[in-house]
Amino acid sequence: MFNLTTEELQTKQALTTATEIYQQPEVWxxxxxxxxxKKESMQSFLNMILSKHEQVRVIFTGAGTSAFIGDIVAPVLQKENLDKLSFESIPTTDIVSNPDYYLQKDKPTIMVSFARSGNSPESVASVALGEQKIIDFYQVVISCNKDGQLAKNSKDDKNSIILLTPDKAHDQGFAMTSSFSSMMLTAYAFFAPTSFYNNEMMNHLISNGERIVSKVADVIDEILDFDFTRLVYLGSGPLAQLSHEAALKMLELSAGKVVAVHESTLGFRHxxxxxxxxxSLVVMFLSSDPYTRKYDLDMLKELSSEDSGMKVIVLTEKEExxxxxxxxxxxIAVNDSESSFDSDFYLSLLYVIFAQALALKKSIQLGITPDNPSPDGRVNRVVKGVTIYPN
Structure with a gap:
């Protein structure tokens, strides 16, 4: 995998993370x-809620990578203009520390909790606060762990539905990879089933994902010949939100040795x-939207005109x-099929594979162990040290 043998990955304590990145198309x-x-039961649950209320607020929530899923999905679903539903993304870390800013008593609300383990204290507390403060409160638990506290707490609740990813998506490595992409797809399937169950789009996604995990290491090995210590991810709209997750992967797996930041394409100048x-290494996630793309390309031209010694990578849909x-x-083109994707949502799932693999290989190059890049316990796979106070 990624131009390394199983033995090399084991020696470098990278096998778990590499496997979890590589397996994503299969997991999808x-x-x-x-x-x-589960299509019928999901639709029935949503219809039950919509039949009771004229307007429903949907809050996507989680912490860290789990929060970024909502950041990406919310604008995508808002654009789909789904009747009666409005979408927001609010991290559990904000809900727990400032519930009265974010939870509105008289607004019917579906809280969608993204959780790899389902045991993060903020995730459990956010649901408890929602139940306490909102009159008409509903819950969608999207988790990778059937034995997690979130799943257990909502098991017999008629106002809750539990959507579990395949067992393989319950990442055992430090960084969320399979869990991130699988939970993102699950949320999209729940709220936009017509788009999600488009066989052509999903087949393109899976086949291109298989190609990327098999070949992306070749170009990454070239990139790693450039000794970068700073990494910037840029994108527009949902891809600006994806850049947050991409930067975090490098920051986590390099144990902070690479300064990794993110910004929107237009915001970068400010x-x-x-x-x-x-x-510096700059990675641009190009949008497939012709209008948005003009702004991305203007930034690309601006960066290429600078004589600073930095390097620029562009991820785009088509090779031509x-x-x-x-x-x-x-x-780097992520779609080699004749058909094009109809949304940056699908591109984000392919772009993130590159970001994950780049972080993995940079970590190995730096002599860090990707499966546990923080052996001193400064940061942990499931967060520790959080005190939840009564409200």
Whole structure:
């Protein structure tokens, strides 16, 4: 996997993380089958809620990577203009510390909790606060762990539904990879089933995912010849939110040795661009939307015109965009099929594989152990040390 043997990955304590990145297309395929089997019960649960209320607020919540899922999915679903539903993304860390800012008593609310383990104290506390403060409160638990506290607490609640990812998505490595993409797909399937169960789109996603995990290491090995110590991820709309997750993967797996930041394409000029120096690597997630893409390409031209010694990587959908080659040091196309994706949502799932694999291989290059990049316990796979106070 990723141009390393199983023995090498074991020696470098990277096998678990590498496997969990590599297996994602296979996990997605299993996930689609599982969700198809639950399609009717999911729709019935949502219809039950919509039949009772004129307008329903949907809060996507989680902490860290789990929170970023909501950040990406919320604008995608808002664009789908689903009747009676409005979507927001609010981290559990904000809900727990400031519940009265975010939980509204008289607004019917579906809280969608994303949780790899389901045992994070903020996740459990956010649900308890929702039940306490909101009159018409409903819950969708999207988790990778059937034995987690979130799943257990909602098991016999008629106002809750539990959606579990395949067992393989319950990542055992430090960083969330399979769990991230699987929970993101599950949320989309629940609220936009017509789009999700488009066989053509899902087949393209899975086949291109298989190609990327098999080949992306070749270009990553070239990139790693450039000794970068700063990494910037840029994107627009949902891809700006994806850049947050991409930067976190590098920060986590490099144990902070690579300064990794994120920003929106247009926001980058407004101060954050100050971070660039001769040891910077900039990764641009190009949008498939023709209008949005104009702004992405303007930033690409601006970066390529600078003589700072930094390097620029562009992730885009199609390989035929050769004009990009003159502007970037590397151009990575994620869709080699004739058909195009109809949303940046699908591109985000392919783009993130690159970010995960880059973080993995940079971690190994730095001599860090990706499966446990923080052996001193400074940060943990499931957060520790949180005190939940009564409200």
């Amino acid at each position: 395929q299993e996930l689609v089958k599982n969700l198809m089997a 101060g954050p661009k100050s971070i660039l120096n001769e040891q 965009e050769k004009a990009l080659t003159a502007e970037a040091d590397w151009v």
